[in-house]
Amino acid sequence: MKTLIKNATIYDSKNGLTGKNDILIESKQILAVKKRIKNNNYQVIDAAGKIIIPALIDIHTHLREPGYEAKETIKTGTEAAAAGGFSAVAAMPNTNPVADKVTVIEQLKFKAQNSAVRVYPIGSITKASQGKELSEIGSLAQAGVKALSDDGNPVMNSEIMRRAMEYASAFDLTIIDHCEDQNLSKNGVMDEGYYSTIFGLKGIPAAAEEIMVARDIILAEMTGCPLHIAHLSTAGSLNLVKAAKARGVKVSFEVTPHHLLLTAKAVENYDPKTKVHPPLRSKKDKDLLVEALKAGEIDVLATDHAPHTYEDKLGEFDYAAFGISGLETALGLLHHHFIQTGMINWDALLKMYYYTPGKIMGIEAEGLKQGARADFIVFNPDREWIIEPQKFKSKGKNTPFAGQKLIGKNEMTFVNGKLVYDDRGGKNEIFY
Numbered sequence: 001m002k003t004l005i006k007n008a009t010i011y012d013s014k015n016g017l018t019g020k021n022d023i024l025i026e027s028k029q030i031l032a033v034k035k036r037i038k039n040n041n042y043q044v045i046d047a048a049g050k051i052i053i054p055a056l057i058d059i060h061t062h063l064r065e066p067g068y069e070a071k072e073t074i075k076t077g078t079e080a081a082a083a084g085g086f087s088a089v090a091a092m093p094n095t096n097p098v099a100d101k102v103t104v105i106e107q108l109k110f111k112a113q114n115s116a117v118r119v120y121p122i123g124s125i126t127k128a129s130q131g132k133e134l135s136e137i138g139s140l141a142q143a144g145v146k147a148l149s150d151d152g153n154p155v156m157n158s159e160i161m162r163r164a165m166e167y168a169s170a171f172d173l174t175i176i177d178h179c180e181d182q183n184l185s186k187n188g189v190m191d192e193g194y195y196s197t198i199f200g201l202k203g204i205p206a207a208a209e210e211i212m213v214a215r216d217i218i219l220a221e222m223t224g225c226p227l228h229i230a231h232l233s234t235a236g237s238l239n240l241v242k243a244a245k246a247r248g249v250k251v252s253f254e255v256t257p258h259h260l261l262l263t264a265k266a267v268e269n270y271d272p273k274t275k276v277h278p279p280l281r282s283k284k285d286k287d288l289l290v291e292a293l294k295a296g297e298i299d300v301l302a303t304d305h306a307p308h309t310y311e312d313k314l315g316e317f318d319y320a321a322f323g324i325s326g327l328e329t330a331l332g333l334l335h336h337h338f339i340q341t342g343m344i345n346w347d348a349l350l351k352m353y354y355y356t357p358g359k360i361m362g363i364e365a366e367g368l369k370q371g372a373r374a375d376f377i378v379f380n381p382d383r384e385w386i387i388e389p390q391k392f393k394s395k396g397k398n399t400p401f402a403g404q405k406l407i408g409k410n411e412m413t414f415v416n417g418k419l420v421y422d423d424r425g426g427k428n429e430i431f432y
């Protein structure tokens with residue numbers, strides 16, 4: 001059965017696409033994308049007024065399975081990803097057990113086979129992500145991990161990080177580091193600065209991140225290992241990465257939507273939904289990240305989707321879990337605040353949220369061209385909607401953006417040529 005999607009505005013300048021185009025798909029493939037495709041008894045979807053782009057790739061997602069299925073499962077997490085406009089996610093290894101050995105990776109791959117979106121495993125750098133002993137990096141590479149990370153934890157011991165980088169580069173794997181000096185961040189629950197003083201909460205200084213960014217850059221330079229900085233959140237980190245890039249160090253970084261949109265001031269009601277690692281930073285940090293976004297200097301956008309149960313996020317700020325559920329709000333927020341306002345265009349978004357993520361993880365990202373896998377979304381740029389966490393596919397309803405009204409929503413996600421998410425007319429349905 002061939003499906004023809006007509007009259008959409010398609011953005012994918014890498015494949016020479018801007019403006020009105022039709023797209024014809026059959027089974028898993030794009031058969032054609034061009035100005036006008038004649039209807040030859042195809043199933044037709046009229047997408048006039050809508051935008052089609054390749055479905056996004058989120059390289060920083062916590063799926064929580066195995067071990068924390070009350071927070072999220074592979075099923076609910078990938079359904080959330082489909083709803084959010086993603087065709088693929090990379091799953092962080094801080095599960096229980098940690099993804100530090102082949103059996104855990106094999107189980108994830110097996111369970112994710114029939115998910116709404118593709119799942120790429122990330123293996124841990126050290127056993128149980130404890131930072132003490134290296135994981136079996138060679139076996140993990142063979143099992144198909146796309147990168148290594150102890151996310152949730154830093155690798156505090158520089159010697160271990162050095163060896164990890166040496167092994168990782170031998171297997172062509174990128175090290176993704178959660179940069180946090182735990183001696184400096186100890187007991188901290190929000191950004192250290194004016195607001196932590198006013199609110200009487202223990203702060204995490206920017207230096208806790210920046211010291212580790214600097215150390216990792218030095219080790220990446222020494223070992224030649226590709227380094228990716230997870231959830232970069234401070235102006236100082238940004239400057240360190242820019243300087244390192246300028247001298248040829250293989251370093252990339254990601255920024256989350258929440259660090260581009262919120263500051264430490266958001267903690268004012270002591271709502272644990274604003275509690276996240278790294279913490280929401282100062283206005284100066286946020287503004288400089290937005291400047292970098294506009295200047296095309298951000299390598300990757302990623303959610304750091306960190307779902308938690310209601311109870312985990314309940315109670316006193318000091319004791320609540322760190323994390324924000326981001327898969328179902330990322331694209332809507334980015335469109336509303338940055339695309340719709342003209343700060344960035346769709347092609348810039350695709351670079352940060354599709355092409356570069358694909359390159360860093362070594363996964364296919366060919367875009368919308370004849371013969372490519374049919375992974376794309378149909379986005380309605382005019383639709384107004386309100387972020388209602390109770391409607392999330394994710395089990396994690398923990399978002400500081402609840403109640404926000406946005407313009408522009410993903411309405412259809414195609415993965416492997418299959419419609420896996422349909423929200424036309426507010427259906428909010430998953431198929432697979």
Ligand SMILES: NC(=O)N[C@@H](CC(=O)O)C(=O)O
Nearest residue numbers: 062151152276277306322323
């Ligand atoms: N970002 C968070 O606040 N939490 C993440 C861990 C992490 O990304 O460091 C989690 O796993 O809950």
Ligand SMILES: [Zn+2]
Nearest residue numbers: 151152178230
């Ligand atoms: Zn982290």
Ligand SMILES: [Zn+2]
Nearest residue numbers: 092151152304
């Ligand atoms: Zn994370």
